[in-house]
Amino acid sequence: xxxxxxxxxxxxxxxxxxxxxxxxxxxxxxxxxxxxxxxxxxxxxxxxxxxxxxxxxxxxxxxxxxxxxxxxxxxxxxxxxxxxxxxxxxxxxxxxxxxxxxxxxxxxxxxxxxxxxxxxxxxxxxxxxxxxxxxxxxxxxxxxxxxxxxxxxxxxxxxxxxxxxxxxxxxxxxxxxxxxxxxxxxxxxxxxxxxxxxxxxxxxxxxxxxxxxxxxxxxxxxxxxxxxxxxxxxxxx
Amino acid sequence: xxxxxxxxxxxxxxxxxxxxxxxxxxxxxxxxxxxxxxxxxxxxxxxxxxxxxxxxxxxxxxxxxxxxxxxxxxxxxxxxxxxxxxxxxxxxxxxxxxxxxxxxxxxxxxxxxxxxxxxxxxxxxxxxxxxxxxxxxxxxxxxxxxxxxxxxxxxxxxxxxxxxxxxxxxxxxxxxxxxxxxxxxxxxxxxxxxxx
Numbered sequence: 166x167x168x169x170x171x172x173x174x175x176x177x178x179x180x181x182x183x184x185x186x187x188x189x190x191x192x193x194x195x196x197x198x199x200x201x202x203x204x205x206x207x208x209x210x211x212x213x214x215x216x217x218x219x220x221x222x223x224x225x226x227x228x229x230x231x232x233x234x235x236x237x238x239x240x241x242x243x244x245x246x247x248x249x250x251x252x253x254x255x256x257x258x259x260x261x262x263x264x265x266x267x268x269x270x271x272x273x274x275x276x277x278x279x280x281x282x283x284x285x286x287x288x289x290x291x292x293x294x295x296x297x298x299x300x301x302x303x304x305x306x307x308x309x310x311x312x313x314x315x316x317x318x319x320x321x322x323x324x325x326x327x328x329x330x331x332x333x334x335x336x337x338x339x340x341x342x343x344x345x346x347x348x349x350x351x352x353x354x355x356x357x358x359x360x361x362x363x364x365x366x367x368x369x370x371x372x373x374x375x376x377x378x379x380x381x382x383x384x385x386x387x388x389x390x391x392x393x394x395x396x397x398x399x400x401x402x
Numbered sequence: 403x404x405x406x407x408x409x410x411x412x413x414x415x416x417x418x419x420x421x422x423x424x425x426x427x428x429x430x431x432x433x434x435x436x437x438x439x440x441x442x443x444x445x446x447x448x449x450x451x452x453x454x455x456x457x458x459x460x461x462x463x464x465x466x467x468x469x470x471x472x473x474x475x476x477x478x479x480x481x482x483x484x485x486x487x488x489x490x491x492x493x494x495x496x497x498x499x500x501x502x503x504x505x506x507x508x509x510x511x512x513x514x515x516x517x518x519x520x521x522x523x524x525x526x527x528x529x530x531x532x533x534x535x536x537x538x539x540x541x542x543x544x545x546x547x548x549x550x551x552x553x554x555x556x557x558x559x560x561x562x563x564x565x566x567x568x569x570x571x572x573x574x575x576x577x578x579x580x581x582x583x584x585x586x587x588x589x590x591x592x593x594x595x596x597x598x
Contacts, residue, residue, distance in 0.1 A: 276506055284508035316514050317506060344516070344529075350495060352516035352529050391514060 193326035193363055197296045197373065198249050201324065204374045205292060215278070216252050217271055266297060269306035272321065276314035283318070288394055290318040290385055297334075298327040304336075308345050311337065315345070315353035320384045322377050325362040334360040355387045356380070411469050411503075412537040413440075416462040417447045420480055420519070422455055423492055423528040429455040432482035434492060436530065439477045440467050449482070455528070464537075467499070474499055478530050480519060493519035493527040502534040510538045 206214075275293040282289045301307055311321065323338075325331045338360040339345055345353040361376040389395075415438055423430040433453035437446045445465055450457030457480075467473055476499065480492040495517035502513040512535045519528040 280506035283511050350518040352518060354514045354516055
């Protein structure tokens with residue numbers, strides 16, 4: 166599941182993070198999609214990804230915070246990384262960029278998808294990749310949504326592009342050992358968020374993929390171990 | 403109305419542990435126990451053997467919960483007994499029923515839930531960890547989950563049957579939990595592994 170904002174700048178403006186360069190040079194979002202997508206696509210058998218955008222105004226004039234990036238009203242899946250790239254480019258042409266950055270809608274949508282698999286008796290683990298420039302206006306709502314999702318087979322990877330203050334994302338990442346706490350006093354069952362800013366990556370030695378996927382194995386194992394889910398073919402304990 | 407008044411659902415609740423218990427802002431050293439209450443019915447766990455601010459109870463029990471809309475919360479309290487026998491309250495947490503019924507959790511799903519404990523003044527005094535499973539009610543058909551979103555294929559596994567829940571078949575769970583004897587044979591799940 167891939168989710169991109171449509172909220173930061175005009176794709177025709179070279180100073181915009183979402184500038185589509187006629188010469189074909191990738192913008193920050195495209196770089197992030199390529200680098201991360203190329204690795205995580207191998208963990209998906211059919212290589213079909215639902216791709217959503219947030220903060221976009223669609224042709225009917227409504228602002229959506231979980232719109233289908235491919236522009237279809239039904240069916241949100243796109244095929245492999247090239248599909249995400251194409252959907253992203255077409256969405257920039259067809260969706261007017263609108264409004265604030267909200268995560269809670271896409272996190273809830275991903276949680277809903279992950280929860281559906283629980284009742285189908287064919288265990289799956291989901292990864293939501295969010296690429297964003299950062300400043301959330303629904304921090305409390307996002308924390309609530311992440312806490313609600315923390316007991317589901319779901320991890321959320323967040324890539325930060327641009328030079329915004331990413332302190333909010335660091336809080337969501339919860340690497341300081343403090344579990345997220347919702348407005349109702351529920352505490353996250355486990356850490357499901359990993360945040361990596363692109364600028365750190367480009368100035369350092371680690372690849373974005375390495376940094377982003379660092380916590381995923383642990384998050385995955387914390388889920389399956391708590392539920393005694395064994396890999397198929399493993400000797401029964 | 404008498405029909406709805408008798409509608410109940412059986413819950414399997416495990417009070418697992420608590421973390422960072424405090425009394426008067428100091429780490430607690432007592433042997434605590436937990437009390438779960440639903441609609442004026444109580445169940446108390448055994449006290450933690452070691453005592454201290456991070457007790458482990460791992461006490462599992464069944465409780466009935468009316469589902470006619472009168473119960474919105476389950477309450478978990480942490481208490482201890484003084485040497486004189488008096489019962490002292492450390493803190494409590496309210497668990498909204500919607501955190502384990504409806505919402506994201508299908509029936510029969512084991513929900514691992516954690517909550518902030520607050521004392522009688524509303525101050526934070528620790529975190530409590532529980533698991534709650536709503537036992538499937540065979541007499542009522544289970545409604546299919548809503549399909550407002552298209553099914554997703556983004557499974558991390560390379561195919562749908564990369565994993566199996568250890569308890570997905572009654573045979574497997576009996577072998578594991580039924581006295582620890584070694585059972586030879588082909589598990590039921592193997593039959594589903596390789597669809598033609």
